[in-house]
Amino acid sequence: MKDFIIPSDKTFGDKDMGTPAKSGKPVHLTIDGARVTVPAGTSVMRAAAEAGLDIPKLCASDNLEAFGSCRLCVVEIEGRRGTPASCTTPVHEGMVVRTQSEKLQRMRKGVMELYISDHPLDCLTCAANGDCELQDMAGVVGLREVRYDAAPEKANHFATRDTSGQPNPEWLPKDDSNPYFSYDPSKCIVCNRCVRACEEVQGTFALTIEGRGFDSRVSVGAENFLESDCVSCGACVQACPTATLQEKSVIEMGVPQRSVVTTCAYCGVGCSFKAELNGDQLVRMVPWKHGKANRGHSCVKGRFAYGYADHPDRILKPMIRERIGEPWQEVSWEEALGFAAKKMRGIQEAYGQKSIGVITSSRCTNEETYLVQKLARAVFGNNNTDTCARVCHSPTGYGLGQTFGTSAGTQDFDSVEKTDVIVVIGANPTDAHPVFGSRMKKRLREGAKLIVIDPRKIDLVKSAHIAADHHLQLRPGTNVAVVSALAHVIVTEGLADESYIRARCDWDEYLAYAEFISDERHSPEMTFALTGVDPEVLRAAARTFATGGNGAIYYGLGVTEHSQGSTTVMGIANLAMLTGNVGREGVGVNPLRGQNNVQGSCDMGSFPHELPGYRHVKGEEVRSIFEAAWGVQIDPEPGLRIPNMLDAAVDGTFKGLYCQGEDILQSDPDTKHVSAGLAAMECVIVHDLFLNETANYAHVFLPGSTFLEKDGTFTNAERRINRVREVMAPKAGYADWEVTQLLANAMGANWHYTHPAQIMQEIALTTPSFAGVTYDLLEEKGSVQWPCNEANPEGTPLMHVDGFVRGKGRFIVTEYVATEEKTGPRFPLLLTTGRILSQYNVGAQTRRTENSTWHQEDLLEIHPHDAEVRGVKEGDWVRLASRSGETSLRAKLSERVSPGVVYTTFHHPDTQANVITTDFSDWATNCPEYKVTAVQVGLSNGPSDWQERYAAQAEQSRRILPAAE
Amino acid sequence: MSPEKLTMMANQIAAFFKTQPGTDGAERLAAHLNDFWDPRMRAQFFAHLEAGGQGLDPLVVDAAQFVRRPAEA
Incomplete structure (x- = not known):
C-alpha cells in the first residue's frame, strides 16, 4: 500500500487538482484503500488527485472554488448516505472514500449521456479536438451510446435547422467579435467555469448565466463580447472545457504540441507563461499555474498581444547611413558593427572619452542590460549609462534608499492576500498592472479596505463588487501635501505605533519629524486649499490606515513623475514606519514598476552613478571588484543621466549614443528638446525591433530580438528573478546580448560569452545580492527574489523583517514645495x-x-x-x-x-x-x-x-x- | 545646459535641503551634486558661479565650497 503525505509544489506538474489548495492542519483519510494526508479544508476531489486517483470532473478547476454542478465527480463515503460530489465535500479525519464502483460508473455514464445528447458530434473537425475535457470524460466514463435522441427535430442547441429546414430557435451563431477568441454557444455545456473565472480570477463580472434549465446560456449582457465589459484577459477561454470559448489561433493553427515556460515582456508584474507551439510557430500563450507572480492568470497583453513578434514592420537586417536625411542602407552585421565602432571611437578621439554613452533597456534581460552598462564602463571608459527607469522609478531608488537603506519594494505579490487596508497612490493597477490588479480586487472582495489617492476616478474607485472606502481626489502636483497631511493626522491624533518606531527606527529623528509634521500647516484643513481634498475624507482615510490592521501602500508613476517625486516616496516610507507597516506579510511599501525589467535594469548598474547592486562608483572597494573582473580602470566620477545627455548633446560635448530597446523620442518629455539633442549627435545607434521614433535620428540600426528569441532573466516588481527562455531562434540571427558583445568586440573588447548563464555567473560573482543566483537554482525553484546569497540561499520574499537594511529606519522631513509648473490665464x-x-x-x-x-x-x-x-x-x-x-x-x-x-x-x-x-x-x-x-x-x-x-x-x-x- | 536650467536644478535641490533639520545643509547639498552631477555639469556650475552666479539660491552658493572641482572641463 502506498502512503501519501502533504504534497509540495516542487514538481511543477500541470495537472488540474480540481479545487484550490488549502493550508489547514493535517487530516488523514483513506481513498480507494490508499492512506492520504492533506490539509484540513481540502476537498475529497483534491485529496484523491494528490494521491494520483483522479476523479472525473467537468465543472471543477483548481483555480476556482468548487461549484458542484456537473455531478460527474460523485463518490461513495463510508457511513454517509447517497453519493456526494467530491468537489464540494471537504475531507475529515478517518474518512473512507471510494472513487470508483459499478454504481458510480453507471451514474457518471448517465450524466455524460445527457451532456452529449445536446452536444454536436463533430469532434474530428472541432478546434478543441485533442484538448477537450468533455471528450476526455466521455472516454473515462466509458460512454458508448446516447439513448436520448438528439435528432434535429428535437429541442437542442447545436443544429442550425430542423429536418423541415426551419431555423432552430435554440441555436445561436458564433460570436467572433473579440479579435483573439470566439464564443460558440452551440458547444456550451453550461458548466459555469467561464463565469466563475471572470468573477473569481479576473474580478470583472462581465459574464453571467441567463435563463434557467434548458434555457441557460452564457451571457455577456451586451450585443457581443467586444461590446461588453469583457477585458479580454482570456481566463474564461482557459477555463472552458470545450471549444465554446476558443483561441482563434488554435482554430487556425491546431492544438499545440510542445511548450516552453517563459516570462512575459510587458509590465512589471512579470507573469510566467507557457509558450505553446507547433514547430517554431507560436500557437498560444497560457499563463503558467506555478508562476509565483501571476498564479496562473494573465491579461490581454501577455496572453494575446504577441503578434508584433512577427509583424512585417520588424527590421531583420542591420542598416547604416552617414546622415539622417539619407535613406537607410541594408548591410551585413559585420559592416554595420564596423561602421558603428569606427564612428564611436572617432567621436571619442575628437571630443574626449566622455563624449559617448549608452541607454540600457528595461525591456531587455538582466544579462543584456549588464552587458550594455559594462560596454560603457569597460569599453567606452566612462559612466555615461542610464535607463528608462530615469523617467519612471528613479525617485523610488533615491527615496527608499534614504529612508530604508534600499530601493527594493518590500513585499511579494502574495502579501496582498494578508492585507487589511490597501492604499493605492498614483497607480492604476487594473489598467497598468492588470494581473496584480485582479489579485488586489480579490482581496477587496474578501473585505479589505481601500484608500485611493489619485486625481482621477480610476476603476478601483468603483467597479463591479468593489469600491474605495476613501477616494482622495487631489489636484495634480500636491502628493507631498496629501501624504504629509495623512502623517499629521496619524501623529497628532496619537495613532502612531510608537513601540514599533522605538524598536525599529531612529527615535531622535522621529521626534524631530513628529514636531515638524504636527505643525498646523500640515493639517488637512490647512492643506485643503492646495490639494482640494476634503479634510474630513482625509482624516477618515488616515484613521483607517493607522488602525485598520495590516496596511500596505502600492504606488506608481503618479507618485514619482513629479518635481517632488523623491519627497513623496520618502513621505510614503514615513507613513509605513509611523504605522508599523514594514517587515511582515500583508504590509509594506510596494512600488509598482512600469516595465517588465525596470527593476532588473536598475539592479544591473544602469544608472550613471552606480555599479551593479546599487553601489556608488565613487567607492574604491566596489570599483576594485569590477576592475579585477573586467581588467580595466573604472571612472570614479558619475556619468550623465538621460536628460543631461541631451543637454550635453545640444552643448556639443556629447556626440554618440547606443540606445538599446528604448524609444526616447516618443517616451521622454519635451519632444522638441529630445529631437534637438539627437539631431546634434554624430552617431546614434538604435538597437530595436522596429524603426521607432528615435531611429528617425539614428545612423546605425541594429535589429533586436523579442523575448521569445533569447535566454535570460527578467526581475519583476517583487524583485523576483524569472527565467526567459528561447522559444524560437532569433529572427535577425542574434539575440540582443550577442549584438552588444559583437559591438564591444568591434570596439576592441575581448568578450567571449557563449550563453547568458555565463553572464549571470559574472553578475553573481560581483554583486552580493545576486551571489547565490544561478540558472540551475532558477531551474529548480522556478524563480527567486533577491537578495539571494549565503544568508538567504532561497531568496527573500519580504524585506526588512528583522530590521531595516540601513539599520534604523529613518524619518525624513517632507516639506511641500509647489512645482514651478503652475496654471495661469494662458494655461488654466x-x-x-x-x-x-x-x-x-x-x-x-x-x-x-x-x-x-x-x-x-x-x-x-x-x-x-x-x-x-x-x-x-x-x-x-x-x-x-x-x-x-x-x-x-x-x-x-x-x-x-x-x-x-x-x-x-x-x-x-x-x-x-x-x-x-x-x-x-x-x-x-x-x-x-x-x-x-x-x-x-x-x-x-x-x-x-x-x-x-x-x-x-x-x-x-x-x-x-x-x-x- | 543653459545657466537658467542649471540654476533651477540646483535651487530645486536647495529647496529640499533647506527644509531639513540640522546645520549641514550646504554639505549635504554639495554631496548630492558630487554624487549625481557629472563633471561637465559641475564645471558648468562653477563657470556660472564665477560669472556671478545669477539666480543661485544662497544655500547653493554656500555649498560650492564643498563641491568637488572636476579635473577636466
Whole structure:
C-alpha cells in the first residue's frame, strides 16, 4: 500500500487538482484503500488527485472554488448516505472514500449521456479536438451510446435547422467579435467555469448565466463580447472545457504540441507563461499555474498581444547611413558593427572619452542590460549609462534608499492576500498592472479596505463588487501635501505605533519629524486649499490606515513623475514606519514598476552613478571588484543621466549614443528638446525591433530580438528573478546580448560569452545580492527574489523583517514645495497622463497587434464643465497646448477627471503627448514631471502643423534602400 | 545646459535641503551634486558661479565650497 503525505509544489506538474489548495492542519483519510494526508479544508476531489486517483470532473478547476454542478465527480463515503460530489465535500479525519464502483460508473455514464445528447458530434473537425475535457470524460466514463435522441427535430442547441429546414430557435451563431477568441454557444455545456473565472480570477463580472434549465446560456449582457465589459484577459477561454470559448489561433493553427515556460515582456508584474507551439510557430500563450507572480492568470497583453513578434514592420537586417536625411542602407552585421565602432571611437578621439554613452533597456534581460552598462564602463571608459527607469522609478531608488537603506519594494505579490487596508497612490493597477490588479480586487472582495489617492476616478474607485472606502481626489502636483497631511493626522491624533518606531527606527529623528509634521500647516484643513481634498475624507482615510490592521501602500508613476517625486516616496516610507507597516506579510511599501525589467535594469548598474547592486562608483572597494573582473580602470566620477545627455548633446560635448530597446523620442518629455539633442549627435545607434521614433535620428540600426528569441532573466516588481527562455531562434540571427558583445568586440573588447548563464555567473560573482543566483537554482525553484546569497540561499520574499537594511529606519522631513509648473490665464488646466489596459507605453508592440481594436488613438479626457465652456463636444478635435508645444487629438468627455484637470495616454506617436510635457523634473533624480503640465484646450480642425511636419520627417527618415548585391 | 536650467536644478535641490533639520545643509547639498552631477555639469556650475552666479539660491552658493572641482572641463 502506498502512503501519501502533504504534497509540495516542487514538481511543477500541470495537472488540474480540481479545487484550490488549502493550508489547514493535517487530516488523514483513506481513498480507494490508499492512506492520504492533506490539509484540513481540502476537498475529497483534491485529496484523491494528490494521491494520483483522479476523479472525473467537468465543472471543477483548481483555480476556482468548487461549484458542484456537473455531478460527474460523485463518490461513495463510508457511513454517509447517497453519493456526494467530491468537489464540494471537504475531507475529515478517518474518512473512507471510494472513487470508483459499478454504481458510480453507471451514474457518471448517465450524466455524460445527457451532456452529449445536446452536444454536436463533430469532434474530428472541432478546434478543441485533442484538448477537450468533455471528450476526455466521455472516454473515462466509458460512454458508448446516447439513448436520448438528439435528432434535429428535437429541442437542442447545436443544429442550425430542423429536418423541415426551419431555423432552430435554440441555436445561436458564433460570436467572433473579440479579435483573439470566439464564443460558440452551440458547444456550451453550461458548466459555469467561464463565469466563475471572470468573477473569481479576473474580478470583472462581465459574464453571467441567463435563463434557467434548458434555457441557460452564457451571457455577456451586451450585443457581443467586444461590446461588453469583457477585458479580454482570456481566463474564461482557459477555463472552458470545450471549444465554446476558443483561441482563434488554435482554430487556425491546431492544438499545440510542445511548450516552453517563459516570462512575459510587458509590465512589471512579470507573469510566467507557457509558450505553446507547433514547430517554431507560436500557437498560444497560457499563463503558467506555478508562476509565483501571476498564479496562473494573465491579461490581454501577455496572453494575446504577441503578434508584433512577427509583424512585417520588424527590421531583420542591420542598416547604416552617414546622415539622417539619407535613406537607410541594408548591410551585413559585420559592416554595420564596423561602421558603428569606427564612428564611436572617432567621436571619442575628437571630443574626449566622455563624449559617448549608452541607454540600457528595461525591456531587455538582466544579462543584456549588464552587458550594455559594462560596454560603457569597460569599453567606452566612462559612466555615461542610464535607463528608462530615469523617467519612471528613479525617485523610488533615491527615496527608499534614504529612508530604508534600499530601493527594493518590500513585499511579494502574495502579501496582498494578508492585507487589511490597501492604499493605492498614483497607480492604476487594473489598467497598468492588470494581473496584480485582479489579485488586489480579490482581496477587496474578501473585505479589505481601500484608500485611493489619485486625481482621477480610476476603476478601483468603483467597479463591479468593489469600491474605495476613501477616494482622495487631489489636484495634480500636491502628493507631498496629501501624504504629509495623512502623517499629521496619524501623529497628532496619537495613532502612531510608537513601540514599533522605538524598536525599529531612529527615535531622535522621529521626534524631530513628529514636531515638524504636527505643525498646523500640515493639517488637512490647512492643506485643503492646495490639494482640494476634503479634510474630513482625509482624516477618515488616515484613521483607517493607522488602525485598520495590516496596511500596505502600492504606488506608481503618479507618485514619482513629479518635481517632488523623491519627497513623496520618502513621505510614503514615513507613513509605513509611523504605522508599523514594514517587515511582515500583508504590509509594506510596494512600488509598482512600469516595465517588465525596470527593476532588473536598475539592479544591473544602469544608472550613471552606480555599479551593479546599487553601489556608488565613487567607492574604491566596489570599483576594485569590477576592475579585477573586467581588467580595466573604472571612472570614479558619475556619468550623465538621460536628460543631461541631451543637454550635453545640444552643448556639443556629447556626440554618440547606443540606445538599446528604448524609444526616447516618443517616451521622454519635451519632444522638441529630445529631437534637438539627437539631431546634434554624430552617431546614434538604435538597437530595436522596429524603426521607432528615435531611429528617425539614428545612423546605425541594429535589429533586436523579442523575448521569445533569447535566454535570460527578467526581475519583476517583487524583485523576483524569472527565467526567459528561447522559444524560437532569433529572427535577425542574434539575440540582443550577442549584438552588444559583437559591438564591444568591434570596439576592441575581448568578450567571449557563449550563453547568458555565463553572464549571470559574472553578475553573481560581483554583486552580493545576486551571489547565490544561478540558472540551475532558477531551474529548480522556478524563480527567486533577491537578495539571494549565503544568508538567504532561497531568496527573500519580504524585506526588512528583522530590521531595516540601513539599520534604523529613518524619518525624513517632507516639506511641500509647489512645482514651478503652475496654471495661469494662458494655461488654466492641468494635464496628467497615464496608460490604458490594451496598449503598452509607447505602443511599439501593442499597436502592432489586434489590441488596437480597443484603443486606436489617444484621447483627451476632459470634464464636461471644462468642455462646455470651450464649446468642445464628444469626439471633437481639440488643440492641446502648453508652454513647450502643442498637439491635437480628439476629446472624450468624462467625469473621471475633476474640473480643471485633463488626462491623456501616450501610446501613439502621432499624438505626441510629450510635445506638451515640459523639462521640469524631480529635484533629486531628474525624473521628468510628466504628471503635471499646465495646458489650454481649444477646438481645432485636425492635426497641428508640428504633427504634420513630424509625420513627414518620420516618413522621410524611414526610407530603406535594398542591400547592394 | 543653459545657466537658467542649471540654476533651477540646483535651487530645486536647495529647496529640499533647506527644509531639513540640522546645520549641514550646504554639505549635504554639495554631496548630492558630487554624487549625481557629472563633471561637465559641475564645471558648468562653477563657470556660472564665477560669472556671478545669477539666480543661485544662497544655500547653493554656500555649498560650492564643498563641491568637488572636476579635473577636466
